[in-house]
Amino acid sequence: MSIVRRIARPLLATGYIVNGIDSFRNSSAAAEHLDPALSTMRRAVPQAAPALNNSAVVAQGLAAAQVASAAMFALGKAPRLAASVLVSTTAVNAYLDFRASDNGTKEQRAARRNSALKNVSLVGATMLAAVDTEGSPSLMWRAEHFVNDVQKQAEGIGKDASKRWEQAQKTAAKKAKKAQKTASA
Known part of the structure; x- marks a missing residue:
């Protein structure tokens, strides 16, 4: 593994680990953000409704998946798989953050836009990490x-x-x- 990968992977994973731990600890707040999306999914896919009924458990599951995959990515264990999981969790979190953020005042709209751009940038960076083959075919x-x-x-x-x-x-x-x-x- 190159020196850049040894440094960049833990740096990229750090934010995901901290965010995942916070989401896991505060699963009620994360569940609040997640509720509208889960109700839409329950209506769209009725077979998945039993698994999606408890939004706090779903939020904790997403947070645990994010922490585990970020740790694997930081350590270089199955980095492409771990980055793919991070892309999914980041996209979900970006969507939920965007929907939950206030946009009443000019400052709130600017903060919402900046948060959305940061999240989209993270999705892009993780997508690049997901396709990185480390020079191997x-x-x-x-x-x-x-x-x-x-x-x-x-x-x-x-x-x-x-x-x-x-x-x-x-x-x-x-x-x-x-x-x-x-x-x-």
């Missing part, structure tokens, strides 16, 4: 090249087989001619 690249290699090998085997078939036909024809000459003599 991604699984998709490896799979594509594996398929290409198999196709090339199959073509080579096919060409080799057709050459051997042609050689076998020529050899059989020569032996048949030789046998015919021997028989006629």
Whole structure:
């Protein structure tokens, strides 16, 4: 891991860990922000309603997921998976913060805009972290090249087989001619 990754990952994860711990401790406030979104989800997906009934538990689950994935990201354990979870939790938190913030006065609108821009920037940074392969090829690249290699090998085997078939036909024809000459003599 490069020195930049060793420094940047914990720095990026720190805010998520602190925010997640605060959300976990104050799950009633987080649940208040989460309630409108959960009621919309319960109406949209009735099968998920039993899991979404207790908004405090859902808020604690989101906070725990955020803390756990941020810790994994900071330590470099499954960083792409951890960053993907952070993208999801950050997007949810950004949406909820935007909906819950006041926008009555000019200062409140400016604070709401600044908070939204900060959250969108964090989503972007975490998205970059989610696709960082640390200089190694991604699984998709490896799979594509594996398929290409198999196709090339199959073509080579096919060409080799057709050459051997042609050689076998020529050899059989020569032996048949030789046998015919021997028989006629």
